[in-house]
Amino acid sequence: MTSAIAACARGEQTGLHRVIELEGGRLMGIAKRMLQRRDLAEEAVQDALVQIWRKASQFRAGEGSARGWVFAILRNRCLNILRDGGRLSTLDDAALLAIQDGRQAAALESFDALDEMALKDCLAELEPAPRRAILLAYVGGYSHGEIAALQSIPLGTCKSWIKRGLDALRRCLS
């Protein structure tokens, strides 16, 4: 992936082809999980690829993996779609409810789907509530306020759960 991004930075379209070949399916999967609808997921992936092409020269290999950088651009596009007030307003209540249910379920299932590795072990050590909150944020793209509402807890409690959970997770992973 690093060499594909380097090729994009040189203005070579084969680099972007390679990104799609390597991770196109995964990008669609991540977007589908966060947005639930195929049309929105396609839009997010499409936008993300154009951004990857434009920003490729800003990627610096020493600062993290190329794959992490690529996925971050996609997640950002997905968050923009979810949080743009007007963006989902054309959907009816049933469609919106389906998106909400799907996102929550997918976020929570992601824990079981994790390969046996440090992140899974460390997430497993957290209390269930902070673990769920972290998964809802990262995998489902939910904000502090939304997570507080989903878990029926005050916003302050939600923030401190997430903060404590992330601190414990970081200690466990280091």
Add this chain to the structure above:
Amino acid sequence: MSREQEAEAFVLGLMDDTEASRAEAALATDPEWARAVGQARDRFLPLDMTAVPAPVPADLWERIAPELQMAKPKAANLPSAPRLRRLLPASIAAAIALAVGIGIGSQTLRPEPVVIAVLMDDSGAARAVVEDYGSESARVRFVSDVAVPDGQQMQVWTLPSPERGPVSLGLLKEDRAEHLSPPELPTPADGQLYEITLEPLGGSPTGRPTGPILAKGFAARQNDI
């Protein structure tokens, strides 16, 4: 918050719009911050890998190809190419050329702006152009209509440095060309963030952006072009 905690809040999408824009802008200027973000991304990467791959649309390449033609990235080994042209689709570049052309035609002997920033909304559509002349003078022009709800007002901001934080350039009365008299600031730099937020009438009560971001963009230094 520690740098790691901030990086995680950014990576998990838990920052508000203003914080996130600031954090995003700092990636280009603060290598230590960029590394903290890169490492936080990699810590959570295994969760992305649990997404079940789905087929990409058959016409994916056809859909993105036109955008690639308009936005060819700068080759890493070339001397600094005009940033404005590199980052912007042709249609937006044309809008700026038009806007700049009108400005020059109607007001000869006007000083050249030090930087120009094209401010785009979430969808990437150009909304406004900020010309910052440095020396406490700037100008905003809108290139598409912006809806401002009753009881609110647009405020223009810039981020001279992450340490200093966002600084107000001024309030806008309506969505048309307007001169601003910002406070004394360092000479605007290439890549400096400019944004317009919706604030209560009279401007942000805190002196920092509090409302939603209508449009934002990064400055391009004009003596490079």
